[in-house]
Amino acid sequence: MIKKLIVLLTIFILFGCGSDTPSIFKSKMESSAKNFEDDIHGTYASTYTPLKPENIIIRNATIFDGNGNKFLDYDVYFSDGKIKNLGVDLEVEGAREIDATGKYVTPGIVDNHSHMGVYPAPSVRTSSDGNEATNPVTAEVWAEHSVWSQDPQYKLALAGGVTTFHVLPGSANLFGGRGVTLKNVSANTVPDMKFPDAPHSLKMACGENPKRVYRSRGPSTRMGNVAGYRKAWIGAENHKKRLERDPEHRDIKNETLVGVLDGKILVHNHCYRADEMATMINISQEFGYKVSTFHHAVEAYKIADLLADEGICAALWADWWGFKHEAYDMTIANIAIVDQARGGTGCAIVHSDSESGIQRLNQEAAKALAAGRRAGFEISEARAMTWLTKNPAKSLGILDKTGTLDLGKDADLVIWDGNPFSVYTKAEQVYIDGALTFDKASNFMPHTDFDIGIKEWEEK
Amino acid sequence: MGGKIMRLIKLLILFSFFLFPHADDMYLLKGGNVFLPNVGFVKKDILVDEGLIISIEDEIDSSISENVINSDGKYITPGLIVFSALGLIEIGALPETIDTRSETYNAGFDPSDAFNPFSQGIRLNRSKGVTSTVNIPSASGYFAGLLSYTKINNGIKQKKQGPLGLLTSYGQSYDDSRAANLMFIKDLFSYVRNGYDSMKADQIQFFYGTDNEYRFTKRDLEAIQKVINKEMPLVVRVNKATDILKVLEMAKSENINLVLWEANEGHMVAEEISKAEVPVIMDPLNNIPGTFDSLNATYENVSRLHNAGVKLAFYYDQSSGAHNAYLATQSAGNAVALGVNYNEALASVTSNPAEIFDIKNVGVIAIGYDADLTIWDNDPLELMTQVEKVFIDGSKQDLSNRYDELTERYTKEEELPNSYRSR
Numbered sequence: 053m054i055k056k057l058i059v060l061l062t063i064f065i066l067f068g069c070g071s072d073t074p075s076i077f078k079s080k081m082e083s084s085a086k087n088f089e090d091d092i093h094g095t096y097a098s099t100y101t102p103l104k105p106e107n108i109i110i111r112n113a114t115i116f117d118g119n120g121n122k123f124l125d126y127d128v129y130f131s132d133g134k135i136k137n138l139g140v141d142l143e144v145e146g147a148r149e150i151d152a153t154g155k156y157v158t159p160g161i162v163d164n165h166s167h168m169g170v171y172p173a174p175s176v177r178t179s180s181d182g183n184e185a186t187n188p189v190t191a192e193v194w195a196e197h198s199v200w201s202q203d204p205q206y207k208l209a210l211a212g213g214v215t216t217f218h219v220l221p222g223s224a225n226l227f228g229g230r231g232v233t234l235k236n237v238s239a240n241t242v243p244d245m246k247f248p249d250a251p252h253s254l255k256m257a258c259g260e261n262p263k264r265v266y267r268s269r270g271p272s273t274r275m276g277n278v279a280g281y282r283k284a285w286i287g288a289e290n291h292k293k294r295l296e297r298d299p300e301h302r303d304i305k306n307e308t309l310v311g312v313l314d315g316k317i318l319v320h321n322h323c324y325r326a327d328e329m330a331t332m333i334n335i336s337q338e339f340g341y342k343v344s345t346f347h348h349a350v351e352a353y354k355i356a357d358l359l360a361d362e363g364i365c366a367a368l369w370a371d372w373w374g375f376k377h378e379a380y381d382m383t384i385a386n387i388a389i390v391d392q393a394r395g396g397t398g399c400a401i402v403h404s405d406s407e408s409g410i411q412r413l414n415q416e417a418a419k420a421l422a423a424g425r426r427a428g429f430e431i432s433e434a435r436a437m438t439w440l441t442k443n444p445a446k447s448l449g450i451l452d453k454t455g456t457l458d459l460g461k462d463a464d465l466v467i468w469d470g471n472p473f474s475v476y477t478k479a480e481q482v483y484i485d486g487a488l489t490f491d492k493a494s495n496f497m498p499h500t501d502f503d504i505g506i507k508e509w510e511e512k
Numbered sequence: 513m514g515g516k517i518m519r520l521i522k523l524l525i526l527f528s529f530f531l532f533p534h535a536d537d538m539y540l541l542k543g544g545n546v547f548l549p550n551v552g553f554v555k556k557d558i559l560v561d562e563g564l565i566i567s568i569e570d571e572i573d574s575s576i577s578e579n580v581i582n583s584d585g586k587y588i589t590p591g592l593i594v595f596s597a598l599g600l601i602e603i604g605a606l607p608e609t610i611d612t613r614s615e616t617y618n619a620g621f622d623p624s625d626a627f628n629p630f631s632q633g634i635r636l637n638r639s640k641g642v643t644s645t646v647n648i649p650s651a652s653g654y655f656a657g658l659l660s661y662t663k664i665n666n667g668i669k670q671k672k673q674g675p676l677g678l679l680t681s682y683g684q685s686y687d688d689s690r691a692a693n694l695m696f697i698k699d700l701f702s703y704v705r706n707g708y709d710s711m712k713a714d715q716i717q718f719f720y721g722t723d724n725e726y727r728f729t730k731r732d733l734e735a736i737q738k739v740i741n742k743e744m745p746l747v748v749r750v751n752k753a754t755d756i757l758k759v760l761e762m763a764k765s766e767n768i769n770l771v772l773w774e775a776n777e778g779h780m781v782a783e784e785i786s787k788a789e790v791p792v793i794m795d796p797l798n799n800i801p802g803t804f805d806s807l808n809a810t811y812e813n814v815s816r817l818h819n820a821g822v823k824l825a826f827y828y829d830q831s832s833g834a835h836n837a838y839l840a841t842q843s844a845g846n847a848v849a850l851g852v853n854y855n856e857a858l859a860s861v862t863s864n865p866a867e868i869f870d871i872k873n874v875g876v877i878a879i880g881y882d883a884d885l886t887i888w889d890n891d892p893l894e895l896m897t898q899v900e901k902v903f904i905d906g907s908k909q910d911l912s913n914r915y916d917e918l919t920e921r922y923t924k925e926e927e928l929p930n931s932y933r934s935r
Contacts, residue, residue, distance in 0.1 A: 173801045204801055260605070353922050374633060374835035375604035383919045407800055408830055415842065415895055422896035427919050475845030475895050506807045 091252055091311075096196075098246035100235055102485035105133040109144045110467065113152035118159035118441040118456035122434040128157055130463035133486035138457060150481075156472055158437055159457055160215025160236075160464035160484065162444035163410050164320070164367050165347050165403035168206060169199035169219050169234075169242075173407065183222035184229060188266050189284050191254065192305040193229035195219045199242045202500040205407045210236050210490045210497060212411035213466040213479040216247060218448050220347075223257035223322040224265045226280045230308055231255055231320060233448050235484055238498030251449040253344070254312055256281070258323035258332060259378050278331060285339040288313055318344040318449055320367075324378035326354035333362060345447040347403065350379045353386045356393035365399035365447040366390045369409070370416040370423075387417075387439060388424020388431055401447055402439045413440050418473040433473050462486075537562060537906050540572055544583030544887065549863060549876045552855045553587065560883040563906035568879060581887070581901065589858065589892050590875050591643025591884035591902060593865040595793060595827040596837035598645045598664060599627040599634050604835075618653025619678055620731030624660040627670065632914045633834045634664050639911040640838035641886035641899045644874060646676065646865060653727070654696070655680045658735060659747060661871050663884070665904035676869040677771060678739050681749035682759055683805045694758060700728075701766050704736045745769035745869075747793075752805040753780035760788050771868060774798070776806040779816035791823035791868045796847040798829055815851035824856070825864040845893035858893065882906075 090096070108130055115123040117138070129137040129144050137144070170182035181198035184190040199219055209217065215236050221228035232242070233250035262280075263271050271277045288309035294301055295310075311317035319336070323329045323346045336343050345365040346352060350373060352359060352366035359366055368390070373382030383389070391400035402417045404410035421436040445455025454462045463486035470477040482490035490497045538561040546556040546568065559567035559576065574580045600623050602609035611626030624647050628634075637645075645664060649657030660674030680697075683690060728736075739746050746768050748759050756778060763770035772778065772792045778785060785792065796814035801807045817824060826847065828839035844857040852860075866875030874882050883906035890897040902909040 174803050174807070176804075208799060353919075356922075371836055371839075372830075374602070377603050377606060380603060380632075381918055383915045383922075385915075385919045385923070389919070389923060406830065407802075408797060411799075412797075412846075415846075418895035419842075422898065423919075426898060427923055473896065475842060475893060476849045478849060502801075506801070 092249060097243065098248040098250075099241070099243040100237065100239070100246055100248055101244075102133050103237065103487035103489060105131070105463070105486035106488065107131040107147045108150060108483075108486070109142060109147040110150045110152045110157055113155055113157040113467070114471075115457065116156065116158045116434045116437040116472075117458075118437060119458070120432070120435045120438050120442075122432065126157075128457060128465070130465075130483070130486050133463055135457050135459055135461050135463050135465075137459065150467070152467055154470070155480065156468040156470065156477075157457075158213070158466050158468065158472060159441040159455055160466055160482065161213045161413050161440045162448065162450075162455055163209070163214050163217040163404050163413060164345065164401060164444040164447050165405045166209075166217040166219050166407075166410055167222065167405070168209065168217065168407055168410070169201070169203045170195055170221065171407075172200045172203035173205050183224040185222075185224040185265055188226045188262055188271060188280050189305065190221075190225050190229050191227040191284070191308040193221060194232065194252075195221050195230060195255075196232035196242050196246070199232065199234075199245075201240055201242055201245065202502045204500050204502045206236055206238065207490075207497045207499065208407070209410045210482055211479060211492070212413065213468070213472075213482055214410055214413065215464040215466070215482060215484050215489075216445070216448075216450070216454055217410065218253065218320075218444075220253070220255045220320060223255070223261045226257060226262050226271070226277060227284060227309075228255035228257060230317070233450060237484060237489065238500060247450060247453075249453075251316065251318055252308075252311065253318045253320050253448070254308055256319060256321045256332075258321065258328045259325060260376055261322070274328065278335065281332075281335055282338070284309060285313075285335070285341075289339070312341045313339060315342070318447075320345050320347055320447075322347045324348050324350045324376075326351040329355060330358065333358070333364070344449075345399075345401065348379070348405070349390075350386065351381050353383055353389035354381075356390045356398055359390060360394035360398040363399070365401055365443060367401040367403035367444070367447065368420075369405070370402065370420040383427075384419060384423035385427040385429075387420035388427060388429050391424070391431065391435070391439065392429050399443050399446065400439050401443045403444070414468075414472040414477070415475060418475075421473065433471070436473070538577045539579045539581060539883075539903070539906070539908070540574060540577040541581050541583050541588060541885070541887070542572070542574065544586045544588040546877055547587070547589040547855075547858060547862070547892075549859075549878060558588065558877065558885070560885070560903065560906045563883055565877060565879055565881050565883050565885075568877065583887055586900065587888040587890065587892055587897075588877070589641075589886050589888065590862040590877055591886050591904065592641050592838060592840060592861050593644050593646065593871070593875055594637065594642050594837035594840050594861070595646045595648060595825070595865070596637075597623075597648050597650075597834040598637055598642075598837055599629060599631050599662065599834075600647060601633070601834045602628070602631055612648065612650045614649075614651040614657065617729060618651045618657065618732055619655035619735040620729065620733075621649055621651040621655075621657035622660055622675055623647055623649045623657065624662060624672055624674065627662055627672075629664065629666075629668060629670055631834075633837075635913040636835070636915060637838045638664050638666075638902060638904075638909055639899060639913040639916070641841070641888065641892070641902060642838045643884040643886065643902060643904045645837065646869065646871075649679060653732075654700075655732070655735075656749075659869070661869070663904055665907060666910050671905070673871055675735070675738070675744055676871065677745045677747040678735055679747045679749070679773075681773075683750055683752055683755050684803060690755065690758075694762065698762065698766070700736065701740060701768075704733055705740055708733055739768050740766070742767075742769055745771045747771040747773055749773040751776040751803070751809075753777040753808065755805065756781050757784060760784060760790065763790070764788070775817075776809040776813060778822075779810065779813040780808060782816045782820035782822060785817065786820040786822050791825065791864070792817055793825045793827065793865075793868070795827055795829040795843050796850060796852070797843055811850050814847045818847075818852045818856065823864060823868060824852075824860045825868055826857075826860045841893050842895065845895070848893060854893075 127142040220231040231253035233247040234245040291306035445451040467481040541558040545553040557572040651657040656679040658675035863875040887901040
């Protein structure tokens with residue numbers, strides 16, 4: 053019989069992430085990496101097109117709009133892939149009607165920390181493509197170049213109401229490389245999945261992981277980690293100076309780092325401990341960049357005020373803990389404390405970092421909400437819904453396009469068969485850009501090529 | 513039913529009540545919705561004394577006990593029985609805090625002597641309604657070791673039962689074919705069955721194999737003997753449908769008792785599992801084709817096994833070994849949403865573990881059983897439900913835990929800085 057149980061725990065012990073607010077785009081100097089806009093709009097641009105946008109009115113639903121509001125017996129109207137109207141007894145001509153009496157409608161869930169595609173299923177060595185663990189600084193690699201478009205896990209997340217997810221490199225390195233934001237659609241190429249115009253991101257990692265992976269060559273300590281970040285940023289500053297006299301010069305690693313210094317690339321920073329997060333904020337101040345989001349941040353509650361003051365989001369699990377020392381000081385109230393900091397100005401996000409957890413992020417939010425109330429905070433379900441929609445969209449720089457049911461935004465939304473904070477509730481239908489992508493009743497969902505020929509049993 | 517017996521018991525209770533000084537450990541749980549075997553939730557009063565449930569009635573007079581716990585509108589269930597390494601792992605990435613492993617022993621390895629009742633994981637899980645755990649060993653040989661049962665009450669002493677079963681796994685491997693692994697286990701069983709002798713040359717490999725995985729000490733062989741004697745089941749972690757069939761066949765031909773663990777593709781052979789009357793310990797949430805042995809993993813696994821009549825017990829696979837074992841209730845709640853009968857789902861985290869492993873006197877609310885009880889403010893399987901009280905062996909448990917303590921430390925207004933930081 054099998055001798056060794058292969059503990060897959062190491063996969064999630066190994067990896068983490070980070071994010072940002074839209075404000076940084078408006079400020080700051082011109083990009084000195086002249087090809088940066090090309091990264092988003094040029095050769096590597098999104099080629100995504102929505103499936104088949106419909107003209108639909110959902111009637112009599114209970115709505116969490118993603119902005120923290122709850123509306124009873126409300127209608128939502130969307131056409132041409134955009135949210136067109138919200139209200140009571142809307143009059144619309146020519147739209148397909150869906151009666152959602154007793155049902156809930158929310159924006160599509162945004163998971164800002166996933167490794168789907170770079171750690172696909174089945175989990176085998178030959179497609180374990182999430183960590184370029186060959187150097188502590190690999191700012192030059194892009195997760196989108198590892199993503200397997202046929203990963204059978206996407207549809208499982210879709211059935212959990214996830215319409216957008218952010219794929220990050222792992223946390224083996226100080227700088228793990230660029231992340232990519234994807235629409236949760238089935239496609240044969242990665243650009244066909246890419247969220248149009250979404251900013252690029254950079255994964256950084258604090259703490260135990262880099263110093264463990266590189267212990268023989270360094271960094272082997274937390275202070276070694278910090279020296280490594282600062283050295284790399286100094287290198288990026290030098291690259292920037294060189295570009296002034298030699299604008300054609302290419303340096304793939306520094307192009308990413310300069311993208312951050314210029315406010316074009318959002319920093320997603322895997323960091324558990326409060327004291328290390330404070331150090332990372334100092335480093336960002338030294339070099340004039342902004343941290344979008346601390347990921348995992350099991351100790352975020354210890355510096356919730358600081359995070360709120362700095363406008364930094366924290367992407368968190370509801371209750372994971374104890375798998376390493378830096379994840380020991382867990383409180384299930386973490387998300388609520390971050391959310392409620394400084395008069396409720398904190399930015400709390402429920403993230404998954406798990407191909408299983410991503411399927412039930414609404415359940416994770418429910419546990420976090422219950423713990424927040426237990427700790428004495430008055431938090432509504434509508435507010436808790438922002439942890440799954442608005443805040444992660446903000447952290448990824450795509451809040452102008454998704455994350456709430458504001459008029460004119462992408463019609464990314466979920467119809468739930470009951471209250472999404474109940475364990476018994478399931479997503480019934482999921483729409484992305486106004487197109488039906490999942491329908492539980494008719495078992496309508498995408499299947500990747502990997503699924504072909506496997507199922508030896510009939511799905512219901 | 514049992515009216516006379518009940519009256520007799522009541523008399524005996526009243527008799528002892530007057531005869532002896534008032535027992536501090538007598539509790540009357542009044543007016544709760546009580547989860548009874550084969551019935552479900554019904555409004556009942558429960559009387560607990562000397563660690564046992566001694567009466568369950570529609571109405572028990574409050575004058576009988578000084579400790580009346582008003583449970584109106586609350587839900588009372590047997591304490592959760594989880595499958596975990598609680599008390600054996602403090603921090604997953606620190607081997608020096610882990611006691612589930614052995615390189616020296618395999619089949620005979622029982623980690624329960626390493627149990628640490630003061631682990632923070634124990635405190636958290638107790639506060640979340642868990643009253644006992646089936647310890648999961650992870651020795652590195654052909655067998656992972658012996659399962660045993662431990663209560664997780666406050667204090668330095670815990671009641672234990674066991675060994676409950678011998679844990680191993682079958683399926684994909686990086687070296688030997690699964691066919692070779694099956695041959696080996698059959699040969700090993702045959703060797704033990706025929707009476708082993710360390711001096712015989714053709715058998716010596718079982719004692720002194722150079723590879724640790726093939727080395728069996730006398731202690732290990734004795735554990736295997738217990739499986740052969742049907743004193744305890746072989747518990748096999750296996751996923752692939754065809755592998756499950758092979759394991760069922762092997763158990764039949766070896767005439768041993770079997771329990772299946774994980775069984776991601778169990779739904780494809782649900783009838784065969786049911787016919788063999790083999791129970792399955794599983795997480796209904798395992799729907800990812802995470803290995804080539806689990807390509808047909810699906811949310812439908814649990815309902816298909818349930819509909820075929822297979823006895824199920826649930827664990828929560830994402831609990832990182834021990835820390836969040838209590839979330840078996842989340843798995844059970846999801847199982848309901850996936851088509852499992854509610855009472856059966858709740859039984860799968862309370863009575864079924866006890867039944868499957870023949871753990872005595874726990875897992876149900878019945879007269880004469882250990883008073884291991886959890887009082888919830890709402891449906892125990894719902895995500896936002898909170899635990900209000902926990903009893904283990906009739907003793908009211910301290911539900912303080914490190915997570916609440918840290919929360920308070922960082923949310924309470926204090927004049928002092930830093931470690932008394934306000935939010």
